[in-house]
Amino acid sequence: MMVEVLFVLIVTAMATSLLGVFLVLRGMAMVTDAISHTILLGIVLAFFITNDIRSPWLIIAASLVGVLTVYIIELVSQTRLIRQDAAIGFVFTALFAIAIILVSKYAGDVHLDLDVVLMGEVIFAPFNRIEILGFSIPNALWQLSIILLINIAFVLLFYKELKITSFDPKFAYIAGFSAAFIHYALMTLVSVTAVAAFDAVGSILVINFFVAPALTAYLLVKRMGSMIMLSLFFAVLNSVAGYYTSFYFDLSVAGTTSFIALITFMIVFLFNSNGWVSSRIQKARQKKQFNRAMILMLLNEQSHESLTQEEIMSHFNLTPKQFNRHIDHLLLNEYIEKQNKKYRLTPRGVEFTHYTRIKYELPEMI
Amino acid sequence: MTPLITVKDLNVAYQEKPALWHVNMSIQENSRTAIVGPNGAGKSTLIKSIMKLIRPVSGKIEIEGRDARHALKRVAYVPQKGEVNWDFPATVLDVVLMGRYVHKGWIKRPNRKDESIALSALETMKMEAFKNRQISELSGGQKQRVFIARAIAQDADIYIMDEPLQGIDITTEKLIIGIMKQLQQEGKTFIVVHHHLDTVEEYFDHVVILNKTVIAEGTIGSAWRKENINRAYYEMSGSHD
Ligand SMILES: Nc1ncnc2c1ncn2[C@@H]1O[C@H](COP(=O)(O)OP(=O)(O)OP(=O)(O)O)[C@@H](O)[C@H]1O
Ligand SMILES: [Mg+2]
Numbered sequence: 001m002m003v004e005v006l007f008v009l010i011v012t013a014m015a016t017s018l019l020g021v022f023l024v025l026r027g028m029a030m031v032t033d034a035i036s037h038t039i040l041l042g043i044v045l046a047f048f049i050t051n052d053i054r055s056p057w058l059i060i061a062a063s064l065v066g067v068l069t070v071y072i073i074e075l076v077s078q079t080r081l082i083r084q085d086a087a088i089g090f091v092f093t094a095l096f097a098i099a100i101i102l103v104s105k106y107a108g109d110v111h112l113d114l115d116v117v118l119m120g121e122v123i124f125a126p127f128n129r130i131e132i133l134g135f136s137i138p139n140a141l142w143q144l145s146i147i148l149l150i151n152i153a154f155v156l157l158f159y160k161e162l163k164i165t166s167f168d169p170k171f172a173y174i175a176g177f178s179a180a181f182i183h184y185a186l187m188t189l190v191s192v193t194a195v196a197a198f199d200a201v202g203s204i205l206v207i208n209f210f211v212a213p214a215l216t217a218y219l220l221v222k223r224m225g226s227m228i229m230l231s232l233f234f235a236v237l238n239s240v241a242g243y244y245t246s247f248y249f250d251l252s253v254a255g256t257t258s259f260i261a262l263i264t265f266m267i268v269f270l271f272n273s274n275g276w277v278s279s280r281i282q283k284a285r286q287k288k289q290f291n292r293a294m295i296l297m298l299l300n301e302q303s304h305e306s307l308t309q310e311e312i313m314s315h316f317n318l319t320p321k322q323f324n325r326h327i328d329h330l331l332l333n334e335y336i337e338k339q340n341k342k343y344r345l346t347p348r349g350v351e352f353t354h355y356t357r358i359k360y361e362l363p364e365m366i
Numbered sequence: 367m368t369p370l371i372t373v374k375d376l377n378v379a380y381q382e383k384p385a386l387w388h389v390n391m392s393i394q395e396n397s398r399t400a401i402v403g404p405n406g407a408g409k410s411t412l413i414k415s416i417m418k419l420i421r422p423v424s425g426k427i428e429i430e431g432r433d434a435r436h437a438l439k440r441v442a443y444v445p446q447k448g449e450v451n452w453d454f455p456a457t458v459l460d461v462v463l464m465g466r467y468v469h470k471g472w473i474k475r476p477n478r479k480d481e482s483i484a485l486s487a488l489e490t491m492k493m494e495a496f497k498n499r500q501i502s503e504l505s506g507g508q509k510q511r512v513f514i515a516r517a518i519a520q521d522a523d524i525y526i527m528d529e530p531l532q533g534i535d536i537t538t539e540k541l542i543i544g545i546m547k548q549l550q551q552e553g554k555t556f557i558v559v560h561h562h563l564d565t566v567e568e569y570f571d572h573v574v575i576l577n578k579t580v581i582a583e584g585t586i587g588s589a590w591r592k593e594n595i596n597r598a599y600y601e602m603s604g605s606h607d
Contacts, residue, residue, distance in 0.1 A: 025454065080381075160475055164464055167454045170419055170445060174438045175468040175520075218455065222500035227455045 006243045008125045008140050009257065012197050013209045013235035015148040018155060019190050020214035021231050025166045025224070030085060031070060031187075032210040034092035035194050036203050038069040041099035048106065059195055066191025067184070069095060074183075122201040122253050140200035147193050154189060155228065158182060163224055205254045212261035213238065216268050219275070238264055291318065292326050293356050296335055299345045300353040306344040370395035370524070370555055371416060371434070376425030378411055385411045387579045389425070393557055394572055398550055400560040403576035404599050409559045410446065412576060413526050416557070417443055429524075437524075439468050442517035444527035447509055452502050458512050459497040462487055465519030480519075487519040490545060507534035514542060518549075525549070527558045543569050566590060 023029050042065030046058045069091060077087040125140040132142055155162065164172045165179040172179050190210075197206045213234035214227070221227045241264075242257025249256075270277045298304055298315055313323055327343070330336045335349035345353070357363070369392035376389040385408045393399050401409050414420045416427050418435055429437035442465070465487070466480035476484075488494045491511040496504065504512065510530055517525055525546075531539050546556055546569075560566060566573060566586070573590050575581040575598045582594035 025451075157473055160467055160470070161472065163456070163460075164467055167456060167461075168445070168450045168464070170414075170417075170449070171443060171464065173419065174417055174441055174443050175464075176439055177467070177472070221455050223457055223460060224455050 004126045009239040011144045012201050013239045015193050016209040017213035017231045017235035018151050020210040021228050024214040029211045030088045032207050034088050035066040037092050038095040041065050041095050044099050044102045062195045063192045067188050070187040143196050202254050208258040216265045219268050219272050296353050306342040372428045374426040377423040379423050391580050391583050397572040398556045398570045399572040400566050400570040401574045407577045440523045442520045442522035442525050444513045444517050446528040458499050462515045462519050465516040468520050484519045487515040491515040507538040524555045529559050
């Protein structure tokens with residue numbers, strides 16, 4: 001039974017993070033945040049018309065308002081009066097506020113908010129079941145599997161169009177691809193996926209699922225195809241790790257999974273090959289090698305064939321401790337030798353300076 | 367000779383402020399046409415209008431007598447470097463392959479043949495060694511060469527470039543000009559926004575001198591004159607603000 005919760009998590013994570021790749025690439029990650037609030041307006045309006053809190057129209061209206069949100073954001077940012085991120089903040093607070101006003105003014109006696117319609121607690125997912133071909137499966141699993149398939153089909157079919165409109169919309173236009181069509185198709189899928197995902201796993205996780213795996217993948221790849229595959233991989237990884245961790249420590253699944261996603265992102269951010277830690281290490285190593293090479297180059301200059309420690313140190317900005325470490329290293333590797341308190345190059349050291357000159361494209365000593 | 371591209375009474379404004387004013391001009395087929403003018407003269411605005419990327423207040427753009435919209439696929443655009451997202455996860459070859467998308471239409475993916483066309487475009491631009499490099503790891507001149515390779519892979523008739531020589535070294539500059547002259551032999555037309563007045567004569571055979579409106583246009587021999595240049599660069603400066 002409980003393992004179904006894991007399946008719901010995984011399928012939701014995959015459906016959202018697949019589209020999340022394109023949101024990240026288009027600098028629209030914030031949009032999911034906006035949609036997550038404005039869909040309440042759709043729910044409220046549909047409720048006023050149907051007066052039924054469980055009507056499927058509430059979900060449909062929520063998706064429509066999601067698309068509308070994106071459209072209005074677009075219109076506002078096209079005026080160039082404010083930047084896109086400001087437009088997002090403006091539009092979503094405005095629509096959300098309208099929804100709140102409507103709720104408090106006209107639906108005072110009904111408890112109507114996101115939690116009611118979009119229940120959003122993944123461990124309850126197995127209780128709401130549906131019969132498909134004689135099998136009883138959680139409704140959320142069924143819905144999100146279908147959405148996942150639609151999203152996959154969309155990405156496979158319009159792979160090239162998604163790529164070109166995300167990278168270079170002007171070129172796409174000249175080449176005869178409507179950026180607007182791709183944009184709104186994508187945003188419609190984002191809205192529908194978001195609404196279904198809210199219903200299944202709750203709002204915190206949805207925003208996290210849309211953005212975190214795609215951003216993590218973005219740090220590691222150099223091609224869009226690999227970003228998609230890796231984003232799906234992180235979606236599954238975070239879900240599995242979040243699920244088991246939450247059960248082991250008896251924590252909320254949504255909170256734990258979000259937290260795990262943050263951890264995976266941080267690990268990749270710090271430790272990927274261009275990451276913060278590796279670039280620090282690499283810089284330190286390069287600096288060390290460079291200093292050693294410069295000491296050898298100095299001893300290779302004609303007037304400096306053998307020098308005392310003080311003479312060498314006067315050429316560099318090194319502490320005595322750093323200096324001794326470099327000298328020890330060079331002595332140990334037989335690049336230099338010490339005679340009467342003076343250092344000079346060994347044949348091996350001379351050879352090294354020769355290659356260093358080639359490497360740094362410096363002129364050879366005469 | 368009927369011109370390839372005709373611009374008829376084009377007016378463009380950004381929020382009330384006119385950027386182009388009564389622009390009438392034409393581009394001759396198989397020419398290498400430079401568009402020159404001071405900063406803010408509307409050069410980028412003009413070429414974007416020709417490609418229908420900007421909606422003008424009024425005016426017409428025609429390619430071979432028909433609205434330019436119908437002929438956009440024949441145009442290869444080499445944007446200013448800053449115009450695309452260089453952190454996009456794509457390799458050099460991915461970007462050059464995009465030139466082939468024009469011939470594919472919706473949904474169909476590029477195939478082997480497209481790939482070999484893209485590779486030979488990279489060879490032409492002496493960039494084949496970089497084909498698997500991520501685009502963010504390129505220098506400014508290499509980025510420019512990738513864009514031109516994409517235009518070559520597109521196999522367009524009309525090449526529109528916005529300052530392709532900006533911030534690149536002399537070797538790359540000569541390479542690009544050489545390719546341009548060679549493609550002209552094959553019948554292509556070039557419209558290039560150019561910033562260095564001292565090389566206009568050497569690199570181009572036609573010129574449009576622009577400052578909000580057309581100061582002069584035509585062959586280098588007829589239009590590239592001191593008095594025209596002075597009018598565009600000195601006499602008019604500040605008079606439109
Ligand atoms: N998107 C825009 N919104 C508002 N004004 C704009 C926009 N793009 C350009 N302008 C203005 O229109 C005028 C013409 O700009 P344009 O970019 O066409 O000039 P340019 O000749 O290409 O200049 P440069 O040599 O600096 O590239 C300038 O005054 C510029 O400030
Ligand atoms: Mg410009």
